[in-house]
Amino acid sequence: MNIKQLEYFVDLASTLNFTKTAKNFYISQTAITKQIQNLEHDLDLTLFLRTKKEVVLSQEGKTFLPYAKQILHDVNLSYEAIKEYKRGKSGIIKLGFIKACEHQVLLDLLEKLKNQFPLIQFQYQAYPRQVLLDLFKDHQLDAIIMYEHNETQSFSKCVLKNSYLRKYYHRECNLSTLPLIYDVQDDENHQELEQTLLKLCLKEGYAILHDFIEYNQYAKNFNYEDTFVSSPLCFFYLNNHTNFALSHVIDYVLQTYKKDNLK
Incomplete structure (x- = not known):
């Protein structure tokens, strides 16, 4: 069983006509017939009852049809998810922030990010300063929010608030x-x-x-x-990353807060 066979089956269940289904996929009627037969063989089911006058979906075919549609739906969703990931519109980003920071600034930032990137999952947690720095240097956090410090001088940053x-x-x-x-x-x-x-x-x-x-x-x-x-108070990030979503988040933070800090 493969995706194409399921597509042919679902379409044929709608048209009940091998010729129409073949035209819908721009292949020969013989090819459609062969693929349906292969699917029936794999499932050990008779999906269609065929006579000289008509093609009818069998009881087994009616039972299998919603599952076939669900599989195709899930496959399409997975393709869309991958497309969104490659566009940097989905994914997981781990944010750390220092415990003693201005929470309103943090909440405002998280609200903006969630509104701008609804498909990205943001995981965030507060840490003591040294733990936060160690996790970030070990690449266990994608970005951190803390006040400038001598250990942050090598990190790229965006100022959230002075x-x-x-x-x-x-x-x-x-x-x-x-x-x-x-x-x-x-x-x-x-x-x-x-x-x-x-x-x-x-x-x-x-x-x-x-x-x-x-x-x-x-x-x-x-x-x-x-x-x-x-x-x-800064948003610190590393430039040597391969996270598509993180690239978009960084660009958004830079555009939003650099613009705000110029006001």
Whole structure:
């Protein structure tokens, strides 16, 4: 049994005329007859009842017909899926992002990508910074979203948003008397954002953090002092990839966010 035989069978079940089916496929009636006979032999079924006056679909043929149509439908879907994949319109893309990032920017990006590429499956997960970098370098992630860092200098990037660093401290404290307990750019003192904010609430010191934490539930307890140090949130990607879908996603991100950042 092959796809052509199923196509001939489905068409013949509609026309009930070997001559018409042969014309529909631009082959001889003898060829159609032979292919139907081969299909019947493979299935060990009589698909058509033939007389000198007419051709009738047998009971076995009626039973087999919906399955034949479904097979052809699935084959056509698979061809379309492959075409979409080659066009970069479908596939799987694995995105990683740093835990302590501005979630609204991330949500906006994911919404845009899903709307633009409905057939692409986006798998995304938050990681600590070093884990995120290691996975990306090991090509286990297609792209990552994090703030610029000395380890990202060799990666291609698109800036999603320019953030700034601030010195945050408890409202009841004087910044000049507090020790630095956390610097978001300092690898040696990495900790979870929530832990840092709780320490600020306990008046243990001050922290240098991104300006987006003003939306955090703890922010009402803090004062801040601007540092005017830029810390862009970026979409990082590698150029030496063979993922068709990723190529289109990268192009879209570059066009969308470079244009937005020029406004």
